[in-house]
Amino acid sequence: MADNPIESEAGDPHVPVTSSISSGESTVWADVTSLLEAASQELQEGELIHGDNFNLFAAMSALEEIMDPKMDSGIVCKYYSVDEAIENGAAPVPLSFDKTIDVQHTIDIMDHLLSCEATLIRATCKAVISAVSDTRTHEEQIEECLGYGFLDGCMGQREEESKTRSGEEDLFTMTYGLPLNGDGDGKCLSMLNAVEETLSRQLRACKAPSSKKRVLEDIEPLQTNLDLEEGYCKALLCRLRFQHFYHVLMCMRRPQGRGLELARKHIASCLLELECIYKSAEFLRSSACGNCEDGIEDKTTASGCEPIGFDASLNSRLSAPTPPRAIRILNWKKAIEYFEKLLHDLDIICSYSLDPSLEAVLRFVLQFQKLRPDLVARAHLQLLLIQDGKLYGRDPIFTVICRAAALPEVLKNHDIQKNEFVVQLGQLVINLLKILCTNAAWQRRKLGKILQDWRVIYVQLELAFKMEFGEMSSITNEENVCVKLSKHILIWVEEQTYWIASRFLMLGFELELYSPSEYCMVYWYMYVVLIKLAEKHHLKMVMSNDTGKRKGKKKKDSPKDVARDYQIPPAVLFLQCHISLAEGLTMLLAALRNENRVFQSLGPFNTEHEIFIQHFELLQQACIPDHISYLSFKDTTTYAQFSTLVMYNYFKDALRLAKELKSSFSNDPDRMAELRRIEQVAEHNGIALNVICRVGALDPTLKVSFEFNHHPYFATAVVRRS
DSSP: OEEHHHHHHHHOTTSOOOSSOOOSTTEEOOOOHHHHHHHHHHOOTTOOOOBTTBOHHHHHHHHHHTTOTTTOTTOOOSOSSHHHHHHTTSSOSSSOSSHHHHHHHHHHHHHHHHHHHHHHHHOSSOOOOOBOOOOOSHHHHHHHHHHHHHHHHHHHHHHHHHHHOOOSSOOOOOOTTOOSSTTOHHHHHHHHHHHHHHHHHHHHHHHSOTTTTTTTTTSOOSSSOGGGHHHHHHHHHHHHHGGGHHHHHHHHTSGGGTTHHHHHHHHHHHHHHHHHHHHHHHHHHHHOOSOOOTTGGGOSSSSOOOOSSBOTTTTGGGSOSSOOOOOOOOOHHHHHHHHHHHHHHHHHHHTOOOOSOHHHHHHHHHHHHTTOOOHHHHHHHHHHHEETTEETTTEEHHHHHHHHTTOOGGGGGOGGGGSHHHHHHHHHHHHHHHHHTSOHHHHHHHHHHHHHHHHHHHHHHHHHHHHHHOOGGGOOTTOOHHHHHHHHHHHHHHHHHHHHHHHHHHHHHHTTOOOGGGHHHHHHHHHHHHHHHHHHHHHHHHHHHHHHHSTTOOSSOOHHHHHHHTSOOHHHHHHHHHHHHHHHHHHHHHHIIIIIOOSOOOOSSOOHHHHHHHHHHHHHHTTSSTTOOHHHHHHHHTTOOHHHHHHSOHHHHHHHHHHHHTTTTTTOHHHHHHHHHHHHHHHHHHHHHHHHHHHOTTOTTEEEEEEOSSOSSSOEEEEEEO
């Protein structure tokens, strides 16, 4: 911009130049593009223009306006509204006057919508997906039908994920004034059935022998090239039938898991249709017009052609104040793979037996999480587990707690469930199940926070029971039912608290939050937590056995009966395997630190004590376990030596227990797999320990590293010579 007074001032250097640019009738605009380009060439990396009226704040404010649809007048938008796009022919009706090309474009639109749906419901990031569509003819009826399915599917996913309220991910669907709900489920399903029936008749007409084609002459073909008719009918039909994926979601929403069996049938059907969709790609590429082979791996259609009627920048000026960063849509092949993975995950949920045992539920959720399901599958799992404040919508939480605490079934209706703190305990159980259905990072964060709540509820329950029933230690074995129940609940709460703590620590390995120099303190903390967990679990089982045997108790037990009664249960020995591995790794790492001076916390920023606090602050605040601190860790590991480690080989104990326990868990495939992993870690670490001791710990050519190639949480020592 320039104005006339400046020209006169330029001729007279003695006339002062005003700092502000006047505005008025004498002001004219001038093109300063070349001036700005020249100035930008002189700027070096890291330099910034600074003047009296242009400082760092002004520069950053200018940057914020770049690509802001409301502030950046230079933002490139082909169209600014749906109406403008339609008027300029972005979504012609029909797509082409050549019916063959019209069908091809219709299939491309269906494929692109499938990619958009996979991108949107994957919910890993916010997507801006804008489509221009108008539907009037027969082929457009197919598009309209698929469009309603797409919108209803997205709406259903948003509804399910919002119900879970996990907060782990934000999923916002902005429609820029376009209707998302449509006319409801009825119109979507009825249109699907009608169009599917029409296409089925057309496909039967293609396959019919020449003698029967006369009967089917009244059926109008999809397009003019009869040699391609069957291929196009199959391609369209399998894509439409895949929209029965919507039936899967509807069945899974039925209360108390009543629709799971039917959902599995729909899942099997959808997987078959996906296979047909994948097989149709070769036919569509060969019959597509034009050159569609360039960069086909990045295309969102099976044919490799660009779909008509889609523009990522559409309505960008009507969007939120943040820049509309249109994300990269999943390509067609990855969209197919995504839906295959999602359907398999949903099938696992539908095949679950709805076991009423809380321990079985927790184990199923943890096994399911190993598959790394996305938000959609995890949201449906959470909604299946918790319905109307009950497990599966049928078992009251107090009944679940009584079962988990090994209490008799007759006590599930006891009045103690009305106690204020027992009600709060039930809510903690519900929250725990919801947290375990979230992603690993969010899960660990929330587990660390609820540890304090579980510790507090234990203290509150203990005080409430003492006030109501008196000092529990002074009550004999013939105490009343209420005291028995309260004892069982308190022991179970402690056990569950230590289980949460162990899960919190193990997730740190999955998220790679620990460095090798920190493994020693982490395994030591796992060791002390697992010991407490095994103690509480054993105590619960002993109390349960005592309660069951009291009615038929003999006057004098035989020595054989006494030995059988005090035999350690397999579930406790299973925990002992983990305890031995944790203790063995703690002492092995401590010995390497003490003798080889490796894996030491010598960072320039944090001391070892500060690192200990950072990792275990939430556990320490909840006093889990009691009287455990950094000094306890140092006392245990400071004097660890290889000579003492060889004398008592913890890895041999873990290996022996794992082999002995196989007969006890022969019908449990998950625990059998875990025992095999424990065997591998124990065996390899035992060999590594023997090699270190035989070669000599002080050998400078000896290099020891730790890998997680056999178990996700317990490391395997690898010994090499440099």
